[in-house]
Amino acid sequence: MLPDMTEILIIGAGPxxxxxxxxxxQANVDHVLIEKLAHGLQTSRAGVIHAQTLESLEPLGVTQRLSELSVKLEDFAIRDRNRALLKLDFCKLPSRHPYLMMLPQNLTExxxxxxxxxxxxxxxxxVEAVAVAQDSVGARVTVVQNGQEKxxxxxxxxxxxxxxSLVRKSTGIEFDGAAYDGSFVLADVRLDWPAGPTEVSLFFAPAGLVVVAPLPDGSYxxxxxxxxxxxxxxxxxIQALLDSRGPTRNKARVLGIGWSSRFRLHHRLVRAYRKDRxxxxxxxxxxxxxxGGQGMNTGIIDAVVLGQxxxxxxxxxxxxxxxxxxxxxRRPAAQExxxxxxxxxxxxxxxxxxxRFLRNLALSVVDLSPFLKRRIALKLSGLSRAPLARLPAPSAMPGAVEASKSETGPKLKLAA
Structure with a gap:
């Protein structure tokens, strides 16, 4: 039964x-979590959990179970059809989780x-939130459950x-950005895949990109x-996409589809993460x-930091x-x-x-530099942004952290 009052109301029960x-x-804080959908996801959507996310999740007591259900990959490759332009090895990451954890979002949830x-x-x-209002002493959310408002x-x-987001619209905070042209296809498929379940592969081709990544149940x-x-x-x-963008030697063969969807692509960032309450x-x-599989990962780390x-x-x-x-x-992390x-x-x-020629040349040059390859792996894994998920001790405040505003958002400055 929904209470009339709580310390914190969370709207949305995704990851x-x-x-x-x-x-x-875990902090023993009274709160209520509501979700308008009757069930969790039955489709996989996000499929990778990165090293920094796994480290952030360790205190929440879920990392071991995620590990048991997943498949762990060490290799990521960018290819132009048959040619490998850049190959990254995640096994050398400075982390307790030196790999790409592949796990469908429905299992993560x-x-x-x-x-x-x-x-x-x-x-x-x-339970659907339909209105949000706030004043100096608190916030009030109108919800609908079983046709009744509360x-x-x-x-x-x-x-x-x-x-x-209803909450964002209620704040009036601008959501700067735009939509990409065209659309994206997302599917979990059974494949006869020549490369096998050993790496995440991103293929470039004149027709566009395609990413193929193994999943724990043997699908891709x-x-x-x-x-x-x-x-x-x-x-x-899906077969046409792989034929026109994947390898031309030892072609892939699609054997079946578990689920598929189409979505439009946006690149947007709010101007502020908070308005009062x-x-x-x-x-x-x-x-x-x-x-790069960054979306769910960035959101989960938002949640861990805000929860603390x-x-x-x-x-x-x-x-x-x-x-x-x-x-x-967190805003500078999202901007990155x-x-x-x-x-x-x-x-x-x-x-x-x-x-395309210059892109391929540049990536091939980067592939010759262990230093540059490590930097890219750190960015993809999120480990390069780890300081933006680390709170200073309460005793260090005020004075240890200053927020300086710029056109790209606030940036963290740790005092000496």
Whole structure:
């Protein structure tokens, strides 16, 4: 049963909302997690969990179970049809998780939901938030459950409610950016795949990009650009994408489809992560190309950082003013991710023969440099952004952290 009041109301029970709920449970903070959908995802969507995300999740008690369900890969390659342009080895990452963890999003959500249940929590499903308002003493969210309206009062409200976020719209915060031309295809397929289940492969071709990544059940995740994709691509559609963009020797053969979808691609970032008592995280705050598999990972780390902060503030460990650290840390991280995904997408979508030649040449040169390859691996794994997920000790405030504003958002400065 929904309460009338709570310390924190989380709207949206995707991976970010559930990760925040776990963090708050562990901090013994009263909160309510609502979700308008009746069930969790039945399709896989996001498929990779990176090293930094796994390190951030360790305190939440879910990493071991995620590991048991996943397949771990050490190799990532960018190819132009048959030619390997750049090969990265993740086994040398400075992390307890030196690999790419491949796990469908529906299983990630299942693990998070089981953890919430083990902690005595509840996901209130089929509850839709329809209005959000706030004043100097709290926030009020109007929800609909079983056709009945109810108002829940909360000290803070967190929007983990996706790109069309009601919470973001309620704040009036601008969501700067635009949509890419065309569409993307996402599918989990059974493949006769010559490369085998050993690496994540990103193929460049004049027709566009295609990514092929092994999944734990022996199927493969396929992500590809497509100018006018059908709503649910079929075997013939996926086969045509692999024929026109994948290897020309030892061609792939699509044996069947588990599920498929089409989606439009945006690159957007909010101007602020907070307005008074309302907070944004995950896709409500940032959306971008799937290149590099950064979206869900960035949102989960948003949740872990915000969970630590809210837990400390509610428990009296930090002052309320320190909630500004959330934006100070996480907005620059999201900006870096948008820039990384954007560069990878722009490279992949190059159609001009001269640009493609120069791109391939540049990547081949990078492939000769262990230093540059390590830097790229650190960026893809998220480990290069680890300082933007690390809170200073409460005793260090104020004075240890200054937020300086710029056109690209606040940047963290640690005092000497």
């Amino acid at each position: 970010t909302g559930m990760a925040l709920s776990i963090a708050l449970h 299942q693990v998070f939901a089981e953890r919430i249940s083990a902690l005595g929590g509840t996901i209130h499903r089929e 108002i829940i009062s909360a000290r803070y409200v967190v929007g983990a409610d996706g790109m069309q 995740r396929v992500v590809a650009t497509m100018d006018e994709a059908p709503e649910k691509p079929d075997v013939a559609d 309302l907070f944004l995280m995950g896709d409500a705050a940032h959306v971008h190309s799937p290149a 902060l809210l837990g400390d503030v509610v428990n009296g460990v930090r002052s309320e003013a320190e909630l500004d650290l959330y934006e100070t840390l 991710v948008l820039d990384l995904a954007g560069r990878m997408t722009d490279m992949a979508l190059a159609r001009n023969p001269v640009k």
